[in-house]
Amino acid sequence: MSTTVEMVRRPSSGAEQAPPSGALGRLRWAVVDGWVMTGRNMRHVIRSPEEIVLYFSLPIMFVLVFGYVFGSGMAVPGDGSYREFLLPGVFVMTMLYGLGATASQIAVDTGRGVVDRFRSLPMARSALLTGRAGADLLRALLELTVLVVCGLLVGWRWRNGVGDALAAVGLILLLRLAFTWLGILLGLLVPNPDTVSVIVFPFAFPLTALSNVFVAPELLPDWLGAIAAWNPLSATVAAARELFGNPGTGGESWAAQHALLLAVGWPVLLIAVLAPLAVRRYQRLSR
Amino acid sequence: MTDETSAVVARGLRKTYGRTTALDGFDLTVPRGTVCGLLGPNGAGKTTALRVLTTLLRFDAGHARVAGHDVTRRPERVRAAIGLTGQYAAVDETLSGRQNLVLFGRLRHLPARMVRQRSDELLDQFGLTDVAGRSAATYSGGMRRRLDLAASLITTPEVLFLDEPTTGLDPRSRNGLWDAIRTLVTGGTTVLLTTQYLEEADQLADRISVVDAGRVVAEGTPAELKTRFGADRIELVVRHAGQLPAAAGLVERVTGGQVHVDRETRRLSAPVADRITALADLLRALQDASIAVEDVVLRRPTLDEAFLNITGHGASERTEVAA
Ligand SMILES: Nc1ncnc2c1ncn2[C@@H]1O[C@H](COP(=O)(O)OP(=O)(O)OP(=O)(O)O)[C@@H](O)[C@H]1O
Numbered sequence: 002m003s004t005t006v007e008m009v010r011r012p013s014s015g016a017e018q019a020p021p022s023g024a025l026g027r028l029r030w031a032v033v034d035g036w037v038m039t040g041r042n043m044r045h046v047i048r049s050p051e052e053i054v055l056y057f058s059l060p061i062m063f064v065l066v067f068g069y070v071f072g073s074g075m076a077v078p079g080d081g082s083y084r085e086f087l088l089p090g091v092f093v094m095t096m097l098y099g100l101g102a103t104a105s106q107i108a109v110d111t112g113r114g115v116v117d118r119f120r121s122l123p124m125a126r127s128a129l130l131t132g133r134a135g136a137d138l139l140r141a142l143l144e145l146t147v148l149v150v151c152g153l154l155v156g157w158r159w160r161n162g163v164g165d166a167l168a169a170v171g172l173i174l175l176l177r178l179a180f181t182w183l184g185i186l187l188g189l190l191v192p193n194p195d196t197v198s199v200i201v202f203p204f205a206f207p208l209t210a211l212s213n214v215f216v217a218p219e220l221l222p223d224w225l226g227a228i229a230a231w232n233p234l235s236a237t238v239a240a241a242r243e244l245f246g247n248p249g250t251g252g253e254s255w256a257a258q259h260a261l262l263l264a265v266g267w268p269v270l271l272i273a274v275l276a277p278l279a280v281r282r283y284q285r286l287s288r
Numbered sequence: 289m290t291d292e293t294s295a296v297v298a299r300g301l302r303k304t305y306g307r308t309t310a311l312d313g314f315d316l317t318v319p320r321g322t323v324c325g326l327l328g329p330n331g332a333g334k335t336t337a338l339r340v341l342t343t344l345l346r347f348d349a350g351h352a353r354v355a356g357h358d359v360t361r362r363p364e365r366v367r368a369a370i371g372l373t374g375q376y377a378a379v380d381e382t383l384s385g386r387q388n389l390v391l392f393g394r395l396r397h398l399p400a401r402m403v404r405q406r407s408d409e410l411l412d413q414f415g416l417t418d419v420a421g422r423s424a425a426t427y428s429g430g431m432r433r434r435l436d437l438a439a440s441l442i443t444t445p446e447v448l449f450l451d452e453p454t455t456g457l458d459p460r461s462r463n464g465l466w467d468a469i470r471t472l473v474t475g476g477t478t479v480l481l482t483t484q485y486l487e488e489a490d491q492l493a494d495r496i497s498v499v500d501a502g503r504v505v506a507e508g509t510p511a512e513l514k515t516r517f518g519a520d521r522i523e524l525v526v527r528h529a530g531q532l533p534a535a536a537g538l539v540e541r542v543t544g545g546q547v548h549v550d551r552e553t554r555r556l557s558a559p560v561a562d563r564i565t566a567l568a569d570l571l572r573a574l575q576d577a578s579i580a581v582e583d584v585v586l587r588r589p590t591l592d593e594a595f596l597n598i599t600g601h602g603a604s605e606r607t608e609v610a611a
């Protein structure tokens with residue numbers, strides 16, 4: 002600390018805006034602050050490249066192991082390549098596993114002193130959560146890009162044009178957003194970042210296994226098939242297969258017939274339930 | 289000083305955590321442009337009071353105004369007017385020092401150019417320019433503390449809250465911070481700080497509030513507290529350890545106070561009411577009893593003593609201020 006005299010030179014007389022009182026002004030601040038927090042969270046991602054490498058290794062390994070090792074023995078309803086059937090499933094599964102990162106980062110943020118700084122600033126309080134969601138979506142977009150490139154290399158294609166393909170990506174991101182809220186809630190409920198990143202696995206794994214990610218539900222025993230068909234993961238996977246024009250779509254069940262509807266309905270329902278719960282829990286930080 | 293013109297007003301604040309009562313009728317008034325020091329033993333409720341006043345914590349009863357705004361009803365106005373450095377560092381460990389300041393500046397809605405300029409100024413002032421690009425996780429405790437302090441000064445706050453701001457700082461940084469606080473106050477900022485260092489309170493604070501068991505138990509300027517709760521002391525060192533008991537008896541008779549004896553250093557001390565009379569009487573009595581004395585001093589009361597007398601126990605094991 003050298004000279005301290007300049008410190009009082011009011012750096013901001015007038016430059017610092019007063020908190021808005023109108024609803025529109027508040028919304029603008031919420032958006033601006035959410036964006037700033039998104040940037041902050043993305044910087045965390047960039048600062049830890051080894052985490053990204055580890056992160057991508059899992060889905061790529063799934064593509065290789067299931068696509069080439071088990072893939073030869075796997076059947077696809079109708080005709081078609083198993084790898085092409087598999088890829089949309091891996092896209093969605095990767096979104097699910099992102100949940101652990103969301104939860105542990107929320108736990109880290111709220112467990113450390115830095116949350117006090119955020120909460121004592123004249124920023125929108127929602128920004129801590131919306132910034133998390135924004136960064137999760139950007140990161141998911143990055144992951145999807147890597148996976149799409151991998152997919153193209155192993156022979157996966159989108160066959161219904163760019164519009165449908167983008168719609169599929171949109172649905173996948175919508176599901177990711179639902180998982181973000183689940184992750185935020187978990188991160189607030191289990192404030193230990195080490196624990197929370199691990200507790201995700203015992204429930205993410207069966208959720209993937211009991212879905213159409215690896216096997217078409219028609220090929221499962223009836224009751225398992227019914228569970229798999231109604232699984233929120235399956236809805237998005239089935240809708241993505243339909244939009245990408247990949248094999249393994251259709252099926253007898255109502256759920257399979259209305260995959261697009263469910264791929265929108267499930268995430269929206271999950272967000273409608275989870276987001277208010279997470280926000281309520283977040284507000285309890287001031288107890 | 290009326291409530292309207294005071295920077296901080298707390299009335300009857302109560303806050304319980306389960307069965308622990310952290311604040312129990314906490315009252316405080318801090319006039320604008322002054323420095324108020326909160327002193328109190330560990331667990332007295334200092335941090336809790338600061339967290340309530342900075343809108344971080346809801347409370348059970350009472351009311352509080354900061355910078356003219358009600359803490360419960362207009363928290364966003366309060367937040368826009370304050371700066372806070374809490375007891376534990378509140379910086380983003382993953383980001384670099386500069387990124388931290390830029391982030392907090394943007395969240396204060398300053399224009400981007402001004403944020404960058406201000407961050408550089410603060411990094412310079414807090415001696416962090418050399419490490420500005422390194423992630424805060426690699427900072428030493430004192431560096432992190434300085435970054436934390438810089439973060440609360442990105443805009444000049446109307447009211448600055450500092451919870452044990454100099455804990456963990458080296459003497460140079462501590463002096464620098466004291467200067468910074470004095471300069472801020474000259475510019476009109478009000479400062480409410482907690483500290484375990486009584487010397488710090490003595491140096492900085494216009495008024496001190498002593499907190500114990502969730503309420504303010506004594507209040508006044510450092511000088512007032514010292515005279516009200518401390519006493520002048522007389523201290524003497526005898527030449528021969530064998531004469532200690534006899535000397536102690538004399539001191540007790542003359543001063544009428546409780547005598548403290550330190551065998552190792554052959555030092556005796558006792559509180560006195562009338563300094564000069566006591567000194568004269570004691571010297572005469574010692575001479576009459578032929579007790580050889582090496583040194584005699586009269587000491588002014590310290591804030592330490594006042595503090596001990598008010599709370600009945602020490603500030604904490606961390607209290608290092610010399611007696
Ligand atoms: N989150 C919490 N949950 C339960 N009890 C708490 C919590 N925070 C504080 N307390 C209790 O409230 C009381 C006051 O704590 P506080 O942190 O305000 O003390 P303090 O004066 O700041 O002490 P220190 O000098 O050690 O920092 C203590 O008894 C403490 O145990």
Ligand SMILES: [Mg+2]
Nearest residue numbers: 334335336375
């Ligand atoms: Mg404290």
